Every structure is written in C-alpha cells, then in structure tokens.
Amino acid sequence: xxxxxxxxxxxxxxxxxxxxxxxxxxxxxxxxxxxxxxxxxxxxxxxxxxxxxxxxxxxxxxxxxxxxxxxxxxxxxxxxxxxxxxxxxxxxxxxxxxxxxxxxxxxxxxxxxxxxxxxxxxxxxxxxxxxxxxxxxxxxxxxxxxxxxxxxxxxxxxxxxxxxxxxxxxxxxxxxxxxxxxxxxxxxxxxxxxxxxxxxxxxxxxxxxxxxxxxxxxxxxxxxxxxxxxxxxxxxxxxxxxxxx
Ligand SMILES: [Zn+2]
Numbered sequence: 001x002x003x004x005x006x007x008x009x010x011x012x013x014x015x016x017x018x019x020x021x022x023x024x025x026x027x028x029x030x031x032x033x034x035x036x037x038x039x040x041x042x043x044x045x046x047x048x049x050x051x052x053x054x055x056x057x058x059x060x061x062x063x064x065x066x067x068x069x070x071x072x073x074x075x076x077x078x079x080x081x082x083x084x085x086x087x088x089x090x091x092x093x094x095x096x097x098x099x100x101x102x103x104x105x106x107x108x109x110x111x112x113x114x115x116x117x118x119x120x121x122x123x124x125x126x127x128x129x130x131x132x133x134x135x136x137x138x139x140x141x142x143x144x145x146x147x148x149x150x151x152x153x154x155x156x157x158x159x160x161x162x163x164x165x166x167x168x169x170x171x172x173x174x175x176x177x178x179x180x181x182x183x184x185x186x187x188x189x190x191x192x193x194x195x196x197x198x199x200x201x202x203x204x205x206x207x208x209x210x211x212x213x214x215x216x217x218x219x220x221x222x223x224x225x226x227x228x229x230x231x232x233x234x235x236x237x238x239x240x241x242x243x244x245x
Contacts, residue, residue, distance in 0.1 A: 004029055008059050008083065034064030034087055044069070051075050055099070059083055063090070065110075070095050078121070081106050089132070092117050100143065103128050111154070114139055122165065125150055133176075136161045147172050158183050169194050180205045191216045200243075202227050207235045214238040 004013035004026035015026030018033075027033050027043060034040050044066045050056045051070065055077040063069070065088030073092070078099035089110035100121040107129045114136040122143030133154030140162040149171045156174050159181035167185060170192040178200040186208045192215055199220025206228040213236065224245030229235040236244065 006060050013060075028058075028061045031062045031085070033062055040064035040066065048073060051079065055079065061085075063087060065089075066091070069113075071113075075099065075101070078102075086110065086112070089113055097121065097123075100124070108132060108134075111135065119143065119145075122146075127151075130154060130156065133157065141165065141167075144168075152176070152178070155179065163187070163189065166190075173197070174200070177201070182206075184208070185211065188212070190214075196220065196222070199223070204228075206230075210235055210237055211239075212237040213240070213243070216240070216243075218243040 004015045005024035006013040006029040017024045018027040021030035056079045060083040063086045069091030071091045071093045073095045075097045080102040082104040084106045090112045094116045097119045103125040110132040112134040117139040119141040123145045126148045129151045131153045135157045137160035144165045146168045152174045155177040162184045166187045167189040173195045182204040184206045188209045190212045194216045196218045201223045204226040222243040
C-alpha cells in the first residue's frame with residue numbers, strides 16, 4: 001500500500017494509496033474515483049466534512065460527478081482547490097466561503113453553478129479552465145478576485161455578480177459569450193490583454209472606479225447599454241475604438 005503518489009510543489013499527500021488507482025494515488029486524487037458510485041459518494045462526504053471543519057486543502061483532488069456537490073456548503077476557513085478537477089457540474093449554489101479561496105489551475109469540466117455564492121475574503125482563480133460555462137448570478141466576492149490567464153471555454157456568466165474588491169482578468173480568454181449583465185464592480189477592474197472571442201456584454205453593469213482594457217482584443221461587438229460609469233467615459237481606460245460605448 002504506501003502513501004499517495006500525488007505531489008505539489010515538492011509536498012506529498014499523506015493519504016493511503018488506493019488499491020484501485022493504477023497511478024498509486026489516494027481515493028481523493030485518483031481520476032478513477034467516479035467509476036464506483038459508493039466510492040464517489042464517500043469522496044464527497046469527506047470533502048463536505050472537511051470544508052465545514054476548518055482550513056481545507058483540496059489541491060489536486062478529482063471531484064467525481066455528484067448531484068449536490070458543495071451546494072449550500074459553509075467553508076469554515078480558507079480553502080484551496082488548486083489544480084482540482086471537477087468532472088461534472090461544479091455545484092456551489094449558495095456556498096459561503098469564510099476565508100480566502102484558491103482555485104488556481106482548477107479545471108471545471110461541466111457547468112460551474114456559482115449562483116448566490118459568497119466569498120468573504122479573496123478569490124484566486126489564476127489559469128483556471130472553465131470548460132462547461134459559468135453561472136454566478138447573485139454572488140458576491142468581498143476581497144480581491146484574480147482570474148489572470150483563466151480560460152472560459154463555455155459562456156462566462158458573470159451577470160449579477162457583485163465584485164466588492166479589485167478584479168483582475170488580465171490575459172483571460174473568453175471563447176464564448178462574456179456576460180457582465182448588471183455586474184457591479186466597486187473597485188478597479190483590469191482586462192489587460194484579455195481576449196473576447198465573441199465580444200462582451202456590460203449591459204446595466206456598474207463600474208465604480210476604473211476599468212482598464214490595455215491590450216484587450218474584441219472579436220465581436222461590445223454592449224454597453226444602460227451601463228453606469230462612476231467617472232463617465234474616463235472610467236474606461238485603453239479601450240479600442242470599436243468597443244467603446
Ligand atoms: Zn492523495
């Protein structure tokens with residue numbers, strides 16, 4: 001048996017290797033943990049328990065398909081999902097994070113259901129891949145939110161999200177719809193070098209300070225109808241001519 005073969009930044013995993021994992025990983029890190037319903041249910045049971053117990057490290061975990069996921073979960077403290085894979089829809093509806101949350105390099109294979117999600121601290125999602133789209137209506141992020149180099153392969157639905165802190169979408173790629181319908185940005189937001197493959201919708205959004213679009217590329221139209229700009233058109237920095245309101 002021995003311990004799990006997963007390592008991250010030179011640090012190993014202390015869980016016991018799972019006999020059914022060909023790569024010698026534990027049941028939480030094994031990409032085979034969704035093949036057996038009882039095993040999958042056990043992984044989720046442990047995940048939900050750890051989430052509510054204190055700081056939780058889910059780095060590199062493989063989350064199998066589940067009907068409830070982290071719906072309504074209350075994360076007691078800081079949590080890391082870096083390098084995780086959510087193989088089905090990632091259900092975080094009504095989830096509450098009471099500490100900083102890290103999703104760097106995580107992969108969402110299905111739809112990320114983030115409606116009414118609340119982050120009391122910051123959110124880091126650098127290089128995160130959202131393959132199946134994102135829904136985040138009614139959510140709120142209190143601290144800094146960093147989506148540098150994130151890849152949105154499905155529709156990026158940021159409509160109705162309230163960003164209270166600084167937001168960074170530098171070098172992010174929006175392959176499909178980038179929807180910021182009614183999104184509220186209290187602080188600065190940066191889209192430096194971002195690519196909007198199908199344009200963007202900022203309809204009814206509120207830009208409370210500055211939105212910097214240095215090097216951002218729009219391959220489709222940009223909809224600014226009803227947008228509130230705290231500093232008028234001076235709120236929008238370095239935006240290419242054809243994307244301006
Ligand atoms: Zn492990």
